[in-house]
Amino acid sequence: MISKQDVYQLLDKLESNIADDLESQTLDFKQWNKRSLDDNVKLMLKMAVCMANGGGGSIVFGVADKVKGRSDAILGVPQEIDTTLLQKSIYEKTDPHLTPVFEEITVPEGTKRLLLMNVYPGMPPYTTTDGAATIRQGKECIPFTGTLRRQMVGASTEMDYTSEIIYEDWKELFSPSAMERIREIMSKERVDQTLLTLSDKDLLESIGALRDDFLTKGALLLVGKPDALSRIIPQHKWSYRKMMSDTDYTLRDDGTQSIPVALYELERYISVDNTVVTIESGLVHPEFSTYPTIALREALLNAFGHRDFRIPGTVMLKQYKDKLILTNPGQFIGGITEKNILHHPPVARNDHLMDLLDRLKLVNRSNLGVSRIYRSLLIEGKEPPVYREVGNNIELTFTASPLKKGFKTIVDALTNEGKTLDVDHLLILQYLLRHEQIDSTVASIVAQRSMEQARELLSRMNNDFNLIEPIGRGKGRYFTLTRYSYGLLEKDMKYERQQRLDKEAIKIRVLSILKERDLTNKEIRQMTGLTSKQVQRLIKELKSDGVAVIGHGAGTKYTFDK
Incomplete structure (x- = not known):
């Protein structure tokens, strides 16, 4: 991605170059069409898909790419164009969804305004919602054919950011405190004792974290020092907020420590307000937390393990009085959605990192992690977790429901x-x-x-x-x-009923069932939540639709008169 400052420097070169000369695999210039906003949106949509499939890139809108001289080449973008609406339109018309980041650039020429659209790399292939797609190759956006898509899928394992090797002395990057946290978790998870007796170096080599005496980026995320992580993987960050409302908080903390240390810190913050209740059961009084430890740990490790390390952002935990909200950068991949996440086959964005976490027994790679989160909540009668895709982030919400x-x-x-x-x-x-x-x-x-x-x-x-x-x-x-x-x-059994069906919806539902079979007053009451008198009034209103009354008193039935 290029910055606004980079763009200003490139614009100065337009005095002796045309914009096309400055374009590259990750940069393009496009002129704004004054006659049609729809055509501009279509162009932005095409370029967003093209750059995302090509590994990410930047597009500057408002510059003619075949004209030399700043004053002639910089035409600008109308001041009234709303970037929020542009972003929303691209998000809605791409599959999987793309959320480009727009920045305004002020210039003295033309309309005085340019737009910089940065498209961050994700997990291609991407298409428009009607199935069209291009891919960036050199300075061109070429059709993204089936052959190219198969080649990309076949090479996906080679694109794992966390598997890259760091060619530096691993001992200078290594954090003993992070390794200590790892060993503590391994011990609690009852891993093979032979692993626990290994030296730090032998343990790292045995799980594939140390290759020819060099750490991988995935390994650095597990055992790296904060300063090494900040320098080599600057996207790795975590944040905690104790929220008073949606906009105010009483406590905050931010860090760049390795995943095991971050896990310890975040669990420590949560525990302060994670109320514990006991249930008398003979001589044993088991304790139950508002947020089960299993659910919290699985959720936090999934957030770190599945976040997209190629885009900016932070693993953010917000703790409210009545809920926890955990977000991590990155969108759902591999066909996973909030509607199928519980049973979808496992898909890993950071395959190497997840493999390391699995070998250390910090996570389970058999897609049991999400199931464990659900089960640990549900066996206590608590609300299930709620997953959502919000822009470029995955959001997980735990409701502070009581033990039942x-x-x-x-x-x-x-x-x-x-x-x-x-x-x-x-x-x-x-x-x-x-x-x-x-x-x-x-x-x-x-x-x-x-x-x-x-x-x-x-x-x-x-x-x-x-x-x-x-x-x-x-x-x-x-x-x-x-x-x-x-x-x-x-x-x-204190029912928290959903909003009652509105009158027309009730009529439609009752009528559809009556076309299949007869109903009694009691059955309709159970179905709709209406009183006996309300059901009688409903049936009167449905008589014009062909509903008839059979019998009297307790034996009364309602039927559809064909």
């Missing part, structure tokens, strides 16, 4: 019977703590499974675990908690 004793009782009771609830079952059960019913469509969303898998989950929870029971048949079928579940969850 009844929920834990269910898990323990089934465990004692030799039955194990996996994360999918726990997600559905946790959903039913807050909503009185669930159908296969909702279950597939909640558990991040296909419709067929969701039906199987619900069936097993009904037949094998006796946790839920079906109501109705066909498309209108849904499930509620059984009496057995209600009994164990009695103290937890």
